[in-house]
Amino acid sequence: MTTGPRRSQRRTEALSRERIVEASVELLDATGESGLTFRALAQRLTTGPGALYHHVAHKDELLGAAVDAVVTAAVTVDPPGAAPLKGSPQDAVRAVATGLFDATEAHPWLAPQLAARLARGHGGTAAPRIFESLGRQVRAMGAPRESWFTVTSALMHYILGAAGQNAANAANARTLGPDASRARFLDAASTAWEGLDPDDYPFTRAVADQMRGHDDREQFLAGVDLVLAGIAASRPAAG
Amino acid sequence: MTTGPRRSQRRTEALSRERIVEASVELLDATGESGLTFRALAQRLTTGPGALYHHVAHKDELLGAAVDAVVTAAVTVDPPGAAPLKGSPQDAVRAVATGLFDATEAHPWLAPQLAARLARGHGGTAAPRIFESLGRQVRAMGAPRESWFTVTSALMHYILGAAGQNAANAANARTLGPDASRARFLDAASTAWEGLDPDDYPFTRAVADQMRGHDDREQFLAGVDLVLAGIAASRPAAG
DNA sequence: ACCTGAACACCGTTCAAGT
């Protein structure tokens, strides 16, 4: 009673690394980092925990694969011979930054994971992918070759750090309640800063009101532009 | 046979939050992040795991306290009325950056922890401390007030990100063996980059040789200078 | 108030046994 090759088994679709990673992302989105468990994951895939080990070596690899999947979807590296993007390299950098900013907000677990993995030197494919897509634009901007590594690193670290910071704000805001949450949280955070010891934290207190009512994305892109300005400033005069 | 207040009990020095945090840092340094366990920590302090909960609420708080302790030792925020530092604000920024760079190298667990906590918005006192000490210099550089938040954030994110990256390199290098390890590891990393797909990663490959033989600290400080250049460039002409 | 340490409710991971 086999029905042949087409309409392959639906209900018990064979386990695969791809399906496992996909389910992991869903589970992470739904339950947070602490919710990703081999037992919970197995249940969602209607199998046993041991089965997963036929497709992933250990949990850290699984988390890394989830990070890679999400980052890959967020930042598209153009194919080699593709037509040059319309717009300036600066615009392309902003596009990459925005993609990561959005991914980081959509997947609250992403930023901490990515940050921790970068700091451990386990970028997986996510880190090289981001580095590459930013670096191409740095080159296109005419930065001197010796500065490529430094400049691209600075861009990448700022983008990931600031996007992560924003994601944390967004996640914390969600904690306070669903409505008018953003403004409310920023207000709370800003008030918290204002509550710091005036003797120890004069600068942070002075800056606290800048957090209130400012658009995160705008603030974030302003930082990107700052680094871009640094690149332009240290570039030899065109000629 | 009590000997009075002086020469208080030595062997079984009373448990305290401070002692616990101190022992945690030692344990982290010696055994890495996975080695910090309530049982191992209790054993080191010759007590039971339950006793620790009288001084710390949970493990995350303990780790946070360890991070704070190490960062506090690394970056000294000058007291309020202190004499201005000799040297330019730029030099002061480089000093803070170097302090974090060194701390991050001395405590391999620091960078991942700090990165993850920042990305979760749990800076503890570490984040405000770093932000404050950098921000004061930003202000001293004459950056326009509206840019303080953005500019200081960019500096902080670059410094922590790049210092963490370097720490990861150093830690990985240690893995390969104790001798001539740095050069050897950079060579290996550089070779790994050169092994990337030429179609997908042309930029990263082109930049791979810049990693070889370059001084990490120098590279790191060059990045700091880049951000500083961006600040200077976006500052209104002095007048 | 502080400490003890057994006990609880989990984990990641392994592995004999099945198909």
Add this chain to the structure above:
DNA sequence: ACCTGAACACCGTTCAAGT
């Protein structure tokens, strides 16, 4: 080759019982 699911060796955390 792949899957099953019980079992192992841990965890963080709690809590009755002690001092």
